[in-house]
Amino acid sequence: MTHAGYTGALDIGGTKMLAGLFDEEGRLLARKRIETQASQGVLPVIARAALLIRELAQETGISPDRLTGIGCSVPGPLDSERGVVIFSPNLAWRDVPLAGLLSQELDVPVRIEDDARCAALGEARRGGARGAQNAVYVTISTGIGAGVILNGGIYRGSHGCAGEVGHMTLDANGPPCACGNMGCFESLASGTAIAARARQALLHGDETLLARFRAEPALLTAQQVIDAANMGDAVASRILETTAMYIGIGLAAIATTYDPEVIVLGGGVIQPDGALFQKARETFQARVISPLGSLVCIVPAQLGDESALWGAAALISDGRPLAIRQVIDV
Numbered sequence: 395m396t397h398a399g400y401t402g403a404l405d406i407g408g409t410k411m412l413a414g415l416f417d418e419e420g421r422l423l424a425r426k427r428i429e430t431q432a433s434q435g436v437l438p439v440i441a442r443a444a445l446l447i448r449e450l451a452q453e454t455g456i457s458p459d460r461l462t463g464i465g466c467s468v469p470g471p472l473d474s475e476r477g478v479v480i481f482s483p484n485l486a487w488r489d490v491p492l493a494g495l496l497s498q499e500l501d502v503p504v505r506i507e508d509d510a511r512c513a514a515l516g517e518a519r520r521g522g523a524r525g526a527q528n529a530v531y532v533t534i535s536t537g538i539g540a541g542v543i544l545n546g547g548i549y550r551g552s553h554g555c556a557g558e559v560g561h562m563t564l565d566a567n568g569p570p571c572a573c574g575n576m577g578c579f580e581s582l583a584s585g586t587a588i589a590a591r592a593r594q595a596l597l598h599g600d601e602t603l604l605a606r607f608r609a610e611p612a613l614l615t616a617q618q619v620i621d622a623a624n625m626g627d628a629v630a631s632r633i634l635e636t637t638a639m640y641i642g643i644g645l646a647a648i649a650t651t652y653d654p655e656v657i658v659l660g661g662g663v664i665q666p667d668g669a670l671f672q673k674a675r676e677t678f679q680a681r682v683i684s685p686l687g688s689l690v691c692i693v694p695a696q697l698g699d700e701s702a703l704w705g706a707a708a709l710i711s712d713g714r715p716l717a718i719r720q721v722i723d724v
């Protein structure tokens with residue numbers, strides 16, 4: 395890695411944005427998190443992101459002209475070459491020239507990348523897949539996404555769809571998915587799937603700590619099922635076991651597709667020392683084709699809420715020549 399100067403990084407999410415400032419050695423000097431306030435519209439969000447970077451520079455005593463560039467993680471799909479967010483449902487953005495607009499605000503080159511790919515790059519540089527040349531980061535929360543690192547760099551595929559593992563079919567007649575298909579990995583193994591199974595159990599009248607949601611099942615979340623399982627609730631534990639089985643089967647499909655050294659599991663549903671993670675790893679080892687069960691490591695993400703931030707910084711510090719700044723008229 396080359397670090398010619400200081401690097402700024404942004405992780406713009408649907409509800410929160412995180413900014414970080416990294417020194418020449420790639421160390422995180424300071425970070426700051428604020429609400430995204432996406433409902434205010436594109437330009438106010440970008441102005442607040444730029445202000446966040448300026449504040450970090452001021453607080454660390456670094457002149458903004460010493461910034462080599464800004465790497466920015468944002469929910470896609472997006473065109474990283476052109477620096478344009480094509481469509482981001484979480485932010486309600488469509489065709490936003492994010493790199494150009496941020497570059498104009500801060501007068502430094504800006505590179506953008508999809509959030510799951512940034513998280514994959516971050517974990518491959520500094521986290522659970524540190525040192526791996528081939529790694530897949532899988533995030534399991536409301537939905538399921540992934541970022542693929544091949545030969546040390548981000549792999550986007552021929553049409554930008556590499557890593558859309560949440561929508562591979564694992565059950566031909568499985569539950570409907572938000573994508574319009576049925577039986578997708580996401581519809582069977584995400585936080586949404588956990589909550590749906592719990593609602594189903596309530597409909598059956600099962601005896602469980604979750605029974606308090608019987609009147610308002612819409613309020614039931616995956617986290618409440620995880621909490622109930624941690625308190626020894628048998629119904630919640632069974633739901634997590636079923637979900638973990640599908641996670642393990644999904645990971646086996648990913649391992650045979652990309653043959654990585656490591657698969658890093660992140661996202662709100664994954665507790666590193668929890669039964670769900672352990673069961674998913676066991677299912678993976680039992681289901682995947684030999685010899686991958688003993689060769690592919692399944693590890694929890696290590697960078698917490700900073701996976702994508704570290705990856706965003708690596709977009710700059712990896713040393714690819716930076717594009718000439720664009721001037722965008724809005």
Ligand SMILES: [Zn+2]
Nearest residue numbers: 561571573578
């Ligand atoms: Zn789907």
